Amino acid sequence: MQNLYKRNHSIILSQEGGSTIHGLDPLQQNFAERLPTEMSVRIFSELDLSSLCRASLTCKRWNGIIEGNDYLWRNQCLTVLAICRRDVDGDRQNGCSWKVTLLRNYRKGCVKRRWLKGRYxxxxxxxxxxxxxMCPLDMETWGEILEAELER
Known part of the structure; x- marks a missing residue:
């Protein structure tokens, strides 16, 4: 059977019965289904936090890889670590996953960063x-903020 082209829908039905969208080969449509999980994790590890969260909403396969891999959340959490070291260390000692640690401390990190940059x-x-x-901050953090304000 020859390839059948439907111009109206940009769908190509091939001999094998697979379909491609906009002329893409079926093998190129979802790299996570073709690559080993470790390779997909490596690709996802290059994303910033916002992009990683959006990617997890793309499909079930991507969501499973992203949500199920503590390594990806650890990478994102390291940016918060510089801001909320004590809180992150405490969460890790209490056995929290990297994702939970990130969720618990991300907002604090953003608030602290804004204060230290002089936004308030x-x-x-x-x-x-x-x-x-605003969110609850520890005494050490308020001390850092006060020092930064006094230097301004």
Missing amino acids: SNIHSADEIPPNH
Whole structure:
């Protein structure tokens, strides 16, 4: 049977009965189904946190690889580690997975980073702080923020 081209739908039905979309070979449609899981993990490890979260929503296969691999979350958590070292270390000692550790400390890291960069330096009262831009921080963190404010 010859290849049948349907121009209206950009679908090509091949002799083998497989379909391709927009002229792509079926082998190229989802690398995670063709590559060993370790290779897919290596590819996903190159993504930033936002992209990794979006990739996990792409399909069941990608979600399974991303959600089931602590290594991917560890890489992302290391960026938070520089900001919330004590909290991250405490979570790890308590047996939390890297993903749980990341989720628990990511927001704190963002808030602390904003304070240290001076984003809230000109705020005169708690009412001026944008909603959802605060979270509980430890005394050590507040000490670092105070030092940074005094240097400004």
